[in-house]
Amino acid sequence: MTAPQESSITLSLFDLYKIGPGPSSSHTIGPMRAGGHFRRALAALSAEELLRGERIEVRLYGSLSATGKGHGTDRAVLAGLLGFDPEQCDARVLEDLAEEPNKAHRIAAGNREFLFALNDIRYEGTIHNFPWNNTLVIALRGGWSTSEEAETILRHVYYSVGGGFLVVEGEEDPPRPAPPHPYRTMEEFRSLLQRTNRSLPDLLLDNERALTGIDTAEVHRRLDRILDVMEAAVDLGLRTEGVLPGSIGLRRKAPLLFRRSYSLQSDPNHAVVLLNAYALAAAEENAAGHVVVTAPTLGSAGVLPAVAILMARQGRVPRELLREGLLAAAVVGFLVKTGASISGAEVGCQGEVGTASAMAAAFLAHVNGYPVSVLENAAEIALEHHLGMTCDPVGGYVQIPCIERNAMGAVKAYNAYLLASCGDPSAQKVQLDQVIRALAETGRDMSSRYKETAEGGLAVCFPQC
Ligand code: SF4
Known part of the structure; x- marks a missing residue:
């Protein structure tokens, strides 16, 4: 929960009023923004790091796991990974993604492409140790094994804190x-x-x-x-x-x-x-x-x-x-x-x-x-x-x-x-x-x-x- 406000409010009107696809901003806009952030982070990796990567892994926790399917979180993350932005993403794009949950989509970064399907998303339940309920972890892993031993080349933890607001662990928003x-x-x-x-x-x-x-x-x-x-x-x-x-x-x-x-x-x-x-x-x-x-x-x-x-x-x-x-x-x-x-x-x-x-x-x-x-x-x-x-x-x-x-x-x-x-x-x-x-x-x-x-x-x- 947000700590009681100690410094003055620096929110913009357009942080509050955001345009995007339903049905839940913490389950659609936030996760789509997380997918977009990860896509940009992937693109910033070196050619050597990209070469070591084999697969993208997406794990959902908290209510994203419990109600993520009904709330469309799976397709929203995938749309973000594919480069869609909530404000520009037509609802039909999300409907099409949902219709073929096993279809492997190509996520391009540098001269690599990683395949990812909706059904690759892992639902990790509501019990976890992250500080925010709605948490997503997206990673580039180095092996096809789903074991924890596969090398982690890139990993980001995202907190979808409501209203489409997104907190990226370890990253501060640029000060206003x-x-x-x-x-x-x-x-x-x-x-x-x-x-x-x-x-x-x-x-x-x-x-x-x-x-x-x-x-x-x-x-x-x-x-x-x-x-x-x-x-x-x-x-x-x-x-x-x-x-x-x-x-x-x-x-x-x-x-x-x-x-x-x-x-x-x-x-x-x-x-x-x-x-x-x-x-x-x-x-x-x-x-x-x-x-x-x-x-x-x-x-x-x-x-x-x-x-x-x-x-x-x-x-x-x-x-x-x-x-x-x-x-x-x-x-x-x-x-x-x-x-x-x-x-x-x-x-x-x-x-x-x-x-x-x-x-x-x-x-x-x-x-x-x-x-x-x-x-x-x-x-x-x-x-x-x-x-x-x-x-x-x-x-x-x-x-x-x-x-x-x-x-x-x-x-x-x-x-x-x-x-x-x-x-x-x-x-x-x-x-x-x-x-x-x-x-x-x-x-x-x-x-x-x-x-x-x-x-x-x-x-x-x-x-x-
Ligand atoms: S807070 Fe819960 S009950 Fe209220 S509108 Fe959102 S999903 Fe529905």
Whole structure:
């Protein structure tokens, strides 16, 4: 679990919002990035080292081992080894890889080629001594023997720490410049706004420019792309019927709800039905392995798009304000990521759908014109009412309970915003920083059976697939 934040937050907006194929950022984006890193490391070996190599070995540990097949980790690592990048990798590439698990693919490095098939991946179980639950080890070995005695020419240990973030053991990310407006907690963020007299969007943009070196126009272009991908996922999900991949045989529901909304135009349920339909649509697209946005993870990728599309279409919120909403939501995502965790494998679903719901509540408060005190309270209420929520995906698929959980997270976000925007914001008793600490504590005490391993909860009480 992430240690409580000691230095200021240096995350970029685009560390948090990443485009990639579903169904789980820690199981697809992180492992694909690991495969890509290993491919580059392989290419940097000398001709003599490459000559000694015989085979590539991939071992999965923790929930990558337990639910890696259902979550598509095998094909994601292979796609990374073949040179695909999550943002550019078409879902059909991954589907094709999955269809031929015994096919030996050629991984080129220098003047060598190494053959690797999906079925070469080794699933090492959930008990291990690595410091992070979701661990992959990729190595170039010198012999065909699977014994540990075969020479290891190159070996990297990767930790997929949630939301597509990847830690490479022994490697530090290049240091980023200090942000002009440093903060570690919501309390510090609030006082920064007061001290600098900057608005929330201006303050976030100042930091983003300093951290990444990109200008405001480019930040806006990238935020627009994030919004476009969210919208495309929702629209595709709303019109795609059928059964999701995997042995559960779960039928998509978003189109059904969307059609129902036509007959409810003047009914009080209209907006709620649409909010549910939008969340299900993006979550079903994610479950199908299609491209969505980590917000903050892929498992929770339906929540923020649902409120964003509702505000854009039913609330007529203009694009500039939607971008600002993403900035407001990012503050909450940054604080949970650095103060606790956004990984289901570390803290359960409270860190995924819980965080997404808190981000969406902050988004709603901002785009509806409320000050940061209301934004904070909305996020706090949404997160508080996800505390303790376990991760127990049935059959290892990001479908039950995940898809409906996104719809519930979106509705809770809306309710949290409504509760926070009524009355005096200073009367709120619980602070966002406190509930983030509670999330970290709760996650620490949670049994590993409820952390994306499919070994507890619904995954064992509903074991029919
Ligand atoms: S239960 Fe939640 S955390 Fe677990 S896989 Fe599903 S969406 Fe992700």
